[in-house]
Amino acid sequence: MNDPSNHDRSAEGDVNRSPRRKRWEAEHLGTATRALLAEDAKHFLHQSLSTPCWNALRSASGIWLEDVEGRRIMDFHGNSVHQVGHGHPRVVAAVKQALDTLPFSPRRFTNAYAVSLAAKLAALAPGDLNKALFAPGGAEAIGMALKLARIATGRHKTISMWDSFHGASLDAISIGGEAVFRRDIGPLLPGTEHVPPCDPRACRFGCGGSCDARCAGYVEYVLAKEEDVAAVVVETVRSTDVQVPPRAYYETLRAACDRHGALLILDEIPVCLGRTGAMFAFERYGIVPDMVVLGKGLGGGVFPMAALVVREGLDVAADRALGHYTHEKSPAGCAAALATIEVIEAEGLLERANRLGAQALERLRSMRARIPAIVDVRGIGLLLAIELADAGLAEEVLYRCLAKGLSFKVGQGNVIVLAPPLVIEERDLETALGIVEAAIRDG
Numbered sequence: 433m434n435d436p437s438n439h440d441r442s443a444e445g446d447v448n449r450s451p452r453r454k455r456w457e458a459e460h461l462g463t464a465t466r467a468l469l470a471e472d473a474k475h476f477l478h479q480s481l482s483t484p485c486w487n488a489l490r491s492a493s494g495i496w497l498e499d500v501e502g503r504r505i506m507d508f509h510g511n512s513v514h515q516v517g518h519g520h521p522r523v524v525a526a527v528k529q530a531l532d533t534l535p536f537s538p539r540r541f542t543n544a545y546a547v548s549l550a551a552k553l554a555a556l557a558p559g560d561l562n563k564a565l566f567a568p569g570g571a572e573a574i575g576m577a578l579k580l581a582r583i584a585t586g587r588h589k590t591i592s593m594w595d596s597f598h599g600a601s602l603d604a605i606s607i608g609g610e611a612v613f614r615r616d617i618g619p620l621l622p623g624t625e626h627v628p629p630c631d632p633r634a635c636r637f638g639c640g641g642s643c644d645a646r647c648a649g650y651v652e653y654v655l656a657k658e659e660d661v662a663a664v665v666v667e668t669v670r671s672t673d674v675q676v677p678p679r680a681y682y683e684t685l686r687a688a689c690d691r692h693g694a695l696l697i698l699d700e701i702p703v704c705l706g707r708t709g710a711m712f713a714f715e716r717y718g719i720v721p722d723m724v725v726l727g728k729g730l731g732g733g734v735f736p737m738a739a740l741v742v743r744e745g746l747d748v749a750a751d752r753a754l755g756h757y758t759h760e761k762s763p764a765g766c767a768a769a770l771a772t773i774e775v776i777e778a779e780g781l782l783e784r785a786n787r788l789g790a791q792a793l794e795r796l797r798s799m800r801a802r803i804p805a806i807v808d809v810r811g812i813g814l815l816l817a818i819e820l821a822d823a824g825l826a827e828e829v830l831y832r833c834l835a836k837g838l839s840f841k842v843g844q845g846n847v848i849v850l851a852p853p854l855v856i857e858e859r860d861l862e863t864a865l866g867i868v869e870a871a872i873r874d875g
C-alpha cells in the first residue's frame with residue numbers, strides 16, 4: 433500500500449506523519465488531547481490529509497479556535513468557510529430561528545428561506561446568472577454542473593486543470609488534478625482532459641513568471657482539436673496555493689469557450705462571497721461564466737451549503753435529476769447563507785477584504801525583500817500566499833506558528849496560505865503576520 437506521507441507534500445494539505453509533526457505533538461499535546469486523538473483514530477476510517485488529527489477543539493468564535501486545553505488559535509485556514517468568522521451571532525440567530533420553526537423541508541415542498549436565497553444569489557450575480565440549485569456540499573454541486581453541461585451541450589468531454597481540486601467524489605476527482613486523490617482508484621470519468629493550469633512560477637509555456645495567457649491559448653488549441661468539449665472547468669483563483677491569473681487569461685478562456693461551443697464553469701467554492709474582495713471572484717476579471725459553483729462559506733461556517741448558479745438559458749433539464757439531494761432546500765442552511773450575505777453587506781466585508789488584503793500584501797512584499805527564503809508572495813483580497821524555497825522550512829514554519837497560536841495551511845508543499853476571516857481586526861492581522869515573519873526568519 434502507498435504511504436500517504438509520500439504524497440502529502442505536493443498535494444493539498446499539510447504533512448501528516450513527519451518527524452517535525454511528532455516533535456510538535458510531544459511538546460504541545462497534553463493527556464486529555466492525546467486520549468481524544470486516540471479515540472478519534474480508533475473510531476474513524478483513516479484517510480490521507482485528515483488523519484491523524486493535529487489537535488482537538490472545544491470551541492470556535494470569530495477568528496479564534498480554542499483547543500481542549502484552553503489554548504486559543506487564530507484560524508487562517510478555516511477550511512474556507514469562515515468569511516464572517518466562526519459563529520457570527522447573526523448567522524447563529526438566523527439558523528436557530530429556522531431550526532425552531534422549520535427544521536426540515538421535505539423534497540417537493542419549497543420554503544421562504546430557500547426561495548429568498550435563490551433570489552438573492554440571482555440579484556448578486558451579474559449577467560443572466562439567474563437560476564440556482566442547492567446541494568449539501570461543493571463536490572455535489574460540481575457534479576450537478578457536470579451533468580447540466582452534458583445535457584445542455586449534448587457533449588460529455590471536459591477540460592480542466594492539473595493541480596486543481598474540485599471535491600473528493602469520483603466525478604470531482606475525475607476533473608481534479610491532484611494525484612493524491614486520483615491514484616490507485618481505478619477508472620475515472622471518460623473524456624476528462626487535463627491541461628496545465630495558469631501557474632506563472634511553474635509555467636509550461638515559458639511565460640517567465642508573468643502570465644501572458646499562452647496557457648489559456650492552449651485551452652483553445654485543445655478545444656479546437658477536440659471539437660466536442662462540453663465544458664472548461666476552472667477554479668477562478670486556485671486557493672490551495674493562491675494562483676491569481678491575469679485578466680487576459682479569463683478573457684481568452686471566455687472567448688475560446690464561446691467560439692467552440694463549450695461552457696465555462698467556474699469553481700468558486702472556497703473563494704466566493706468576499707474572500708477575493710468581490711462577491712464572485714470572476715467579477716475581478718470582467719467576464720461572466722455560464723455556471724459558477726459556490727460553497728463552503730455560503731453556509732456561514734455553520735452549515736454545509738453549496739450552490740450551482742447558471743445562466744437563465746441553461747434551465748434545460750426539467751425532465752432530469754441534476755441534484756436530488758435530501759437537504760437541497762435546507763431551511764437552516766439557506767437561513768445561514770442569507771444571514772452570511774447580509775453580514776458581508778452590512779459589515780462592508782468586501783471593502784475590508786480589499787483594504788486589509790492590500791496592506792497585508794504590502795507587508796509580505798517587504799518581507800520578501802528582506803528574507804531570502806521567500807521566493808514569491810501573492811494575493812487577492814484576503815487570500816494571501818508566501819512561497820518558500822524549501823518545503824522543509826514551510827513545514828517548520830507551520831509548527832512554529834501553531835505553537836504561537838496561528839493556524840494556516842501549506843499548499844503544494846512550500847506555499848504558506850493565509851486566509852483570515854474577513855472580520856479580522858487590523859491589529860490581529862498584524863500580530864499574525866508578525867508571527868509568520870518571525871517563524872520564517874528564525875528558520
Ligand SMILES: Cc1ncc(COP(=O)(O)O)c(C=O)c1O
Pocket residue numbers: 568569570571572574597598599600667671699700701702727728738
Ligand atoms: C476549489 C474547490 N472545489 C470543490 C471543493 C469541494 O467542496 P466540498 O468539500 O464542500 O465537497 C473544494 C473543497 O476544498 C475546493 O477547494
